[in-house]
């Protein structure tokens with residue numbers, strides 16, 4: 001389902017995995033300690049599976065790989081555990097607030113199309129927790145749907161055209177107009193979009209260096225490096 005409704009869905013997972021591995025091959029593997037990867041809002045585990053598959057293709061990397069996955073949905077956690085059977089995986093039915101339990105633990109953290117579902121009143125402190133959970137030199141991959149609106153009329157005009165193009169994208173992937181409207185209504189009370197400059201600024205304020213990676217209209221991904 002995600003492939004039909006999220007532009008560049010698999011491409012992002014592939015690209016982010018490749019980038020993380022290349023970064024660690026080049027800069028971080030002077031000390032051969034096991035690498036830890038956390039996926040917040042892991043859903044069915046597609047990112048972790050992609051990362052682990054690519055990682056094990058390189059026999060020069062340390063063989064140990066620690067995977068940790070969180071999702072508030074028990075059903076998603078079960079699917080993720082099934083998909084990653086045989087890997088060293090720790091999985092917990094927890095939401096993003098559970099990030100506060102970790103300290104300097106992960107080389108790589110993935111937050112892919114999750115932050116938009118965190119209720120606004122629960123967002124304060126999440127980026128600080130993310131920063132604390134990341135090891136120095138670690139990378140956070142952050143993919144997000146955002147709005148172009150900045151309270152000005154021109155921005156809302158652009159945003160409505162962009163939303164129309166996104167409807168076309170889903171129609172082109174086999175959804176009907178009724179299905180799209182039903183999904184839009186269902187998300188009204190569970191997804192809260194932000195302007196991209198706002199959350200990029202907030203990641204920066206938490207201490208990360210943030211670099212844009214991919215972009216398709218109102219969908220984008222970033223890598224945030226903890227210096």
Ligand SMILES: C[S@@+](CC[C@H](N)C(=O)[O-])C[C@H]1O[C@@H](n2cnc3c(N)ncnc32)[C@H](O)[C@@H]1O
Nearest residue numbers: 041042043072073076095096112113114117118
């Ligand atoms: C669009 S899916 C993205 C899944 C996954 N990151 C991927 O790229 O395939 C959103 C996921 O976020 C989870 N989620 C919703 N609210 C969350 C929260 N507050 N904290 C963590 N995960 C959340 C949902 O259960 C769902 O599995």
